[in-house]
Amino acid sequence: MHDLAFATIAELKELLAAGKLSPEELLSFTIERCNRYNPSLGAALEIFKAESISAASPVTNGILQSIPGIIKDNIAQKERSLTCASRILHNFISPYDATVTERLKKAGALVVGRANMDEFAMGSSGETSAFGPTKNPWDTTRVPGGSSSGSAAAVAAGLVPWALGSDTGGSVRQPAALCGIYGLKPTYGLVSRSGLVAYGSSLDQVGVFARSAYDTALVLSAIAGQDDRDSTTLAVAQQDYTATLDGKLPENFTVGIVENALYAEGMDPEIVAAIEATIKVLEGLGACIKRITLPTLDYVAAAYFIISRAEAASNLARFDGVRYGLRTSEADTLKELYCKTRREGFGPEVRARIMIGNYVLSAGHADAFYGSAKKVQRLIRHDFITAFEGVDMLVMPTHPAPAFTFGAFDQDKLQLDLQDYFTCAMNLSGNPAVSIPCGMTSSKLPIGMQLVGPHLGEAMLLKVAHALEQKTSWHTMHPSLG
């Protein structure tokens, strides 16, 4: 049964098609395994009852027929709780499905629960959830990364073969790297945000976690494409991202190694070595390797810090105790109702970000902070456009170090914010990026690296990730859950 836990979607589909496994067996195996391991991992806020899942599943012959997975709890699932791991939404039930949820259900997928996360997707460690932290299945004294902490931990621990997360500054790619799995942040506008609770609307994208490049491509095929309910989606039709996965790189393929990222100060030498080894594999597959720099990389974290807080402050203004979720029991005036509800409902990280966001947008400061950050964003976009004039794909680290221990940054919050250093550039520029497993440290912690593409370069990125996967075995390593 261990094999079933870590089976890929492709393998499960074969077993189902051959009649060696029934959909009911797979679902009950999954629910049992989730209920067994979730209490010690904290990956899910809720595992649904099997009856409520099978009853909700439409009978089709979709590309994810009967395949279980889990969805981050900031993505709406009809008639299920939608808490964003925040007290302020502890009692909120979503009246509708997010577009991505609806599309997954149409593809036949079975959503077995709601994944834990950093509160309102603000964090890099899974520690800010109001309902308790998620643990890294490779070492439960360490964080799984964040903010899509539960989604990553669930897939890495073999609870489910796929999960959805959201990525505003790295929240799919960074936990994927720290948990040793694949994590894709699509091009801004490829996947609908309708039904994703907004954090930074100009940066947010729904992303995919899986244990192989093929599986990642399959889930993306189910959710991507234009949506009338999100006017920021691009005019791209749904397509099959698995079609081009043939174990080869594209013809005449040139890869740019981002040197000022890979050799940045503070990079763990074991991670540098793992990425260099993977670059050799790319060379072996026929890639031409170039060395490049992204000149504005040093300004990215600061620009992201300001823009994400500004957008968060605006987006979270809607949680006022009147329309949704928590409402304080003691308030004499409307203002008091707002203030008390928000103080009781939001955790310290969210409150701090709302205050910073309102400050950088306030009259007298907006030009200096928000205005400057938007100008830096333009420069970052330009950097990527220039880079892709000379190369087809970029290679960067996902994270400078392997998974850290709980509380590691409690005394140095700035360091925690710098965890997004290598990932948030692509949220500011809108480019797609996938974190792939590329090594293990000597203390058996997974290492990830990012493949970055030009806008709408997902098919190419997944083709390359798949070709690398055929030559390496990192994706076959799994934690033992004891």
Ligand code: GLN
């Ligand atoms: N760690 C980043 C933040 O806290 C990224 C979050 C995300 O991508 N949702 O803002």
